[in-house]
Amino acid sequence: MAPRWILKLENIEKDFLFHLQQGTRIVVFDRFSHLFYPGRASILTGPSGSGKSTLLRMIYGTYRTGGGHIWVRHRDRPVDIAAAAPAMIYTLRRDTIGYVSQFLRVVPRVSALDTVIEPLLARNMDLEKALKKGRALLERLNIPSNMWHLSATTFSGGEQQRINLARGFIAPFPILLLDEPTASLDLKNRQIVIDLIKEALADNTCVIGVFHDPADHRDFADHTIDLSLMLNQEVMQPCTQKN
Amino acid sequence: MTRMPENSPQPLLAVQHLSKFFGRQLGCHDISFAVSPGEVIGVVGESGSGKSTLLNCIAGRIKPSNGSVFFHSSEGMTDLCRCDEALMRKIIRTQTGYVTQNAAQGLKMHISAGGNIGEKLMAGGMRHYGQIRKMALAWLERVEIDPERIDDLPATFSGGMQQRLQIAANLVNAPKIMLMDEPTSGLDVSVQARLIDVLRKLVSGLHLSMVLVTHDLAVARLLCHRLYVMKQGEMVESGLSDQILDDPRQPYTQLLVSSVLKP
Numbered sequence: 001m002a003p004r005w006i007l008k009l010e011n012i013e014k015d016f017l018f019h020l021q022q023g024t025r026i027v028v029f030d031r032f033s034h035l036f037y038p039g040r041a042s043i044l045t046g047p048s049g050s051g052k053s054t055l056l057r058m059i060y061g062t063y064r065t066g067g068g069h070i071w072v073r074h075r076d077r078p079v080d081i082a083a084a085a086p087a088m089i090y091t092l093r094r095d096t097i098g099y100v101s102q103f104l105r106v107v108p109r110v111s112a113l114d115t116v117i118e119p120l121l122a123r124n125m126d127l128e129k130a131l132k133k134g135r136a137l138l139e140r141l142n143i144p145s146n147m148w149h150l151s152a153t154t155f156s157g158g159e160q161q162r163i164n165l166a167r168g169f170i171a172p173f174p175i176l177l178l179d180e181p182t183a184s185l186d187l188k189n190r191q192i193v194i195d196l197i198k199e200a201l202a203d204n205t206c207v208i209g210v211f212h213d214p215a216d217h218r219d220f221a222d223h224t225i226d227l228s229l230m231l232n233q234e235v236m237q238p239c240t241q242k243n
Numbered sequence: 244m245t246r247m248p249e250n251s252p253q254p255l256l257a258v259q260h261l262s263k264f265f266g267r268q269l270g271c272h273d274i275s276f277a278v279s280p281g282e283v284i285g286v287v288g289e290s291g292s293g294k295s296t297l298l299n300c301i302a303g304r305i306k307p308s309n310g311s312v313f314f315h316s317s318e319g320m321t322d323l324c325r326c327d328e329a330l331m332r333k334i335i336r337t338q339t340g341y342v343t344q345n346a347a348q349g350l351k352m353h354i355s356a357g358g359n360i361g362e363k364l365m366a367g368g369m370r371h372y373g374q375i376r377k378m379a380l381a382w383l384e385r386v387e388i389d390p391e392r393i394d395d396l397p398a399t400f401s402g403g404m405q406q407r408l409q410i411a412a413n414l415v416n417a418p419k420i421m422l423m424d425e426p427t428s429g430l431d432v433s434v435q436a437r438l439i440d441v442l443r444k445l446v447s448g449l450h451l452s453m454v455l456v457t458h459d460l461a462v463a464r465l466l467c468h469r470l471y472v473m474k475q476g477e478m479v480e481s482g483l484s485d486q487i488l489d490d491p492r493q494p495y496t497q498l499l500v501s502s503v504l505k506p
Binding site: 016017018019020062063064086087089090107109110 | 486
């Protein structure tokens with residue numbers, strides 16, 4: 001039996017119309033379709049501007065879809081993100097789709113630890129239990145404990161990135177979107193993030209990611225999707241190096 | 244962002260085809276939107292775009308020229324623009340809070356901080372002095388005002404403290420929805436951050452709905468689930484906060500978003 005998809009892009013369209021720049025229109029997706037499966041890692045490739053981050057943001061519902069459907073299997077039922085009501089998108093973001101952006105959006109006066117455990121509290125986890133999980137993950141990501149209670153406002157780029165990663169990985173999601181999660185990390189922390197991704201995959205999470213350095217996804221990627229080849233449909237390349 | 248609201252089929256507030264004309268001058272025109280329990284809605288746009296007019300119509304402070312404001316109360320779905328005036332006043336008083344930009348307008352400056360909170364509790368039916376004082380102290384603490392200042396006049400408070408006091412005075416009777424008109428403007432940045440943090444905690448802790456009128460897009464992103472963009476009295480675009488700020492579609496929204504430093 002063929003595995004069941006968890007995410008299905010069906011003829012998606014997206015263009016950006018910049019009214020303030022002489023009405024320039026940029027077409028990013030023109031009836032693009034693709035299926036994604038649980039427990040698989042798909043890496044989006046292509047030169048900058050080819051739509052890698054745009055696709056992640058469309059799946060998360062941040063960018064509105066011009067045409068077509070983005071079906072997500074949510075609690076065993078397909079939901080079209082491109083047409084979902086706001087309340088459904090809030091629920092999807094809480095329970096089904098996780099997203100680690102390139103940069104942490106720092107909130108003044110909110111401690112790093114509180115930032116990290118927010119997704120757990122949103123799922124009504126008991127505070128003590130959430131704090132315990134949060135501390136363990138921050139420790140694993142080498143954030144010194146004397147920084148946990150500070151706002152991330154003053155943290156370095158790499159530290160903020162790790163707070164962002166901890167926030168993204170603290171609660172399990174069936175679908176995890178990663179936008180250059182390793183970009184500002186040193187080798188040691190990079191390996192920790194790669195391990196976290198592998199654990200999510202073993203947990204049957206569908207991972208869709210953009211990585212600056214191919215070395216970072218070499219040992220877990222199932223295939224790459226080259227968005228610059230979208231027009232002739234042969235976007236998918238299997239990865240053979242996975243061990 | 245603040246905690247996500249639960250799915251709820253019944254909106255708490257539904258504005259339908261609301262218009263307000265001041266003589267021939269347009270305030271706002273044909274505005275419709277709904278707010279679910281626990282949802283924070285932001286109304287953004289430049290000054291003069293009709294944001295405050297809209298909020299004042301919802302709060303029963305201005306009578307709209309046309310349209311309806313439905314409120315889901317213990318009485319069922321009530322159109323505040325059509326129902327009996329006394330019922331409208333009662334719903335507004337017991338179920339909504341209203342915070343103005345200028346705290347001095349929303350507070351009684353000649354009575355103490357505790358008095359400002361206690362007065363609301365008494366209007367809500369509480370009579371026991373000790374209990375009123377106890378609750379006033381608890382609320383001061385909650386909005387991060389030193390409880391020792393309970394007997395001081397609000398005039399001796401800083402702008403940020405006055406604003407937090409105004410919020411506390413509005414929240415003591417546990418309204419279902421807070422209507423806020425530019426609560427953070429006029430405060431300096433660090434004071435703003437504190438106010439926003441207090442609001443964030445209150446909203447997620449109390450499962451409160453909010454309509455927040457602001458021109459500050461960073462505040463809107465931080466606090467609001469959804470945004471409505473107004474221009475010259477009309478609603479030009481709406482969507483999730485990140486959709487409006489990261490993928491604006493209308494020329495005016497694109498102008499608004501591109502005009503600020505890093506929203």
